[in-house]
Amino acid sequence: MAHPTLLPPTAPAPASPADTTGIFRHFHTPHLVLGHPITGRQVVFGLLLVFCLTPWASPPVALALGLLLAQTLGNPFARQTKMATAKLLQYSVVGLGFGMNAHAAVQAGREGILFTVASIFGTLVLGYFAGRWLGLGRHVTHLISCGTAICGGSAIAAVGPVIKAKDEEMSVALGTVFVLNAIALFAFPPIGHALAMTQQQFGLWCAIAIHDTSSVVGAAKVYGDQALQVATTIKLARALWIIPVSIGTALLFKQKGVKIKVPYFIFGFIVAMLLNTYVPALQPLGPIAVKLAKIGLTVTLFFIGAGLSAATLRTVGAKPYLLGVLLWGVISGVSLYVILHTI
Template sequence: MGLEEVITASKSGFVQTLISVSLVMTGGIVLGRLLRVEKNTTLLIAAGTAICGGSAIAAVAPIIKSENYQNSFALIVVFVLNAIALLLFPFIGQRLGLSQEVFGNWAAIAIHDTSSVVGAGAIYGEKALQVATTVKLIRALWIIPLSIVLAFFSKNGDKRSIKFPWFILLFVAAIFFANIFPAFESSYAHFSWLGRRAMVVALFLIGSNITLHQIKQSGTRCFLLGVTLWVVTAAFSLFLLTR
C-alpha cells in the first residue's frame, strides 16, 4: 500500500475511530449494567468490540486486574463473533453492493480482531484489504488512551500495566520500506500473498481452540452483551458510511 493511500485512509479513519470507540465503550458499559454482567467482563467485551478484539482484551485485563475466567469469557465471545463476521461481512457487503473503500472502513470499525478484519478484507478485494488494514491499525492505537483512562479511573487500575501495541510500528516500517525501495515491488507482492495465507492459518488455529463447552461456560448474558454491542456497532457504522 502506498504512503499517500495510507495517509488518506488514516485521515478519514481517525475521526470515525474516535467517534466509534467512544460510543461503543459508553454503550457497552451501559448495556453491561442493564444486563447485570460483571463490571470487568463488561469492560473487556466493550474494549474488545471498540478497538481490536483479543489484543485490546489482553492489554486491558492486567490494568483492571480482571480474573482469568472473566478474560476467558470475553475472549470466547469475541472470537466466536470474529468467526461469524469473517464470513458474514463479505456476504452482506456484496449483497448491498458496497464499494471497496466503504467495506474496508466498515470491516475495520465493526469486526473485532485485526486478523478477521484482514481476512474479510482479503475476501472482498485488494482495495478493501488495504483500507481495512490501515484503519484497523489506527484503531488499535486507541489501546493506549483507553488503557490510560482505565488505569486512572478504574478502582483497581494499574498504571504500570499499560502497553504499547508494537505490531503497529512494524506495519508502519513496512510501508516506509516499500516506498523507499520500490524496486522490490515484485517481492512485496509475494510477501503480501504469504501474509494472507498465514492469516488464514492463524484464524484456523484460533477457531480450533474454541469448544462448545467453553461457549456454554461464557454465559448467556456475556454473549448477549457481546452480540448486541456488535450488531448495533455494525448496523450504525454501516448506516453512517452509506448515507
C-alpha cells in the first residue's frame, strides 16, 4: 500500500494559540537539513507517523496522537493528509476484504439488514424534527442526520453537493460527526466489555451506532477479529444506502441535474472477499493484505485526528453538537438494547 509523500506545505498553516508562546514557537522555526528547510513539528509529525506503522500503535492510540498534535503543534501537512485520508481508508477497506469469507459475510449482512433499514430511516426522521426544534438550518440538519444515519463524512460528502450546501454548512456537519467518531472509538470497546457483548453483537453495534467507517473498523479491530469482520461487512452494506438517500434528497430538496456520488471502493471490497473465498491460490496472500490494511487504517485515524484542529472544533457551535449527540445517543442506546435482547 502506498503511503502519501510528505512535502512541505505551500503555505504555513494558521497559528494556534500555543504556537505564539513558549516552547511551541521553536517547533515552527525552519532549520536547514541537507539543504532543505525542516521545522520541529514536521519532525514530530514524521516520528508519530512512523510509530503508527509499528505493531504498538492501535487505532485509538493513533487517533489520540493525531488529536494531541492538532491541539498543540498543529498539522504541518494538513493539505497532504486531507488528500490522502479518503484514499488510504478506501485502500484499507479493500485490503480487509482479503481476510473475509463471502459466506460468513452474507450471513452477517442478512442479520443486519433490518437493523440497517430501521436505523437509517428512524435517524433521518428524528433528525428532521430535532433540527426544527433546535432551530437549525435545513441543510445542516439534513447533513448531520445523513452522517449519523449512514456513514459519517462519506455520507455528508455525497449529500452536500446534492443539496448545494455551503462550505460552512459542510464544515459544521463534518466537524460534528468527526468529534463524535473520536469519542466512539475510545468509548465503545470498554462498554462492550463491560456488558460482556459477544463478537457478533459488538460488531453489529459498531456498524449501526458509529458514524464513519474508519472509527467502526478501528473500534471493532480493538474488540476482536470476528467483530471486525461483522462490523466491516454491515457498515459497507450500510454505506451503499448513500445512493438511494442521495436520490431521495434530490427529490426532497427539489434539486435537478445533480450528480450522485457512488462509493465505488465498496465493490473493491466485495471483489477482494470473493477472491479470498473462491481462489485458493490467493489465500496465502490474504494475511499480508489484511496486515497492511490494518496499518493503513491506523495511519488513517492518525491523519483524521491531526485534522481536528481547535479552530475546526470551535466553528461547529453548540446546537449542531447537541443535534449530533441527540441522534447518536438515540441510535446507540436503542440499537444496543435491541441487539442485547435479540442477538
